[in-house]
Amino acid sequence: MQAIILAGGLAERIYPLATDRPKWLLPIGNSTIANYQLEWLKKNEILEVFVTVNQRLAPIVENYSYPDGIKVNFIHEEEPIGDEGGLKRALDYIEGDETYVVNCDIITDLPLQMLSAPGIALVHPRSPWGVFGEDSEFQEKPILPIWVSGGIYKFPTSIKDELVDEGTLAYNIVPRLIRDGKIGYFRYDGMWQAIETSKDLRNFKEGG
Secondary structure, X not given: OEEEEEEOOOOHHHOOOOOOOOHHHOEEOOEEHHHHHHHHHHXXXXXXXXXXXXXXXXXXXXXXXXXXXXXXXXXXXXXXXXXXXXXXXXXXXOOOOEEEEEEOXXXXXXXXXXXXXXXXXXXXXXXXXXXXXXXXXXXXXXXXXXXXEXXXXXXEHHHHHHOOOOOOXXXXXXXXXXXXXXXXXXXXXXXXXXXXXXXXXXXXXXXX
């Protein structure tokens, strides 16, 4: 099975670290977000990915060294079109009836086979702040007991005709697919981290 990685955004929240490269290529731990994701996808028997990238940064990503054993293809976005617009373009290259779709800033060990049908992975987020509980006990940046989108999806490729040319998945197609009963959701309690800010990047390097 193939997968799509959505990396066409401008990563404004992690500026200035991503001015000369996409967020996907930022160093994290002893690797990069890209190589973390590709090794994780390989473990899940994904052997080919299509990565949406901003055209300005395309020469950088295309000349980077990626892990062996997985084919990496790039789809250029000449201008910002949002993750839904990027997904619509990428679906042109997918073979088969379904594909996995992953945001470019997710680090996880989630087993993709748990998405046994079209759906969205739900995870527990980590609080960016220290939290006081009802008993006045203080916890520093705890994992929160709520469920949020994990930025990992399994979509039927037939949704292509429902996608807009420029837009955001979370505001358009995902709520509609859930409402219409076309996708479900799968809860995951394991390791998951979104790298959205320079602080997230630093905290991950320091071990969480």
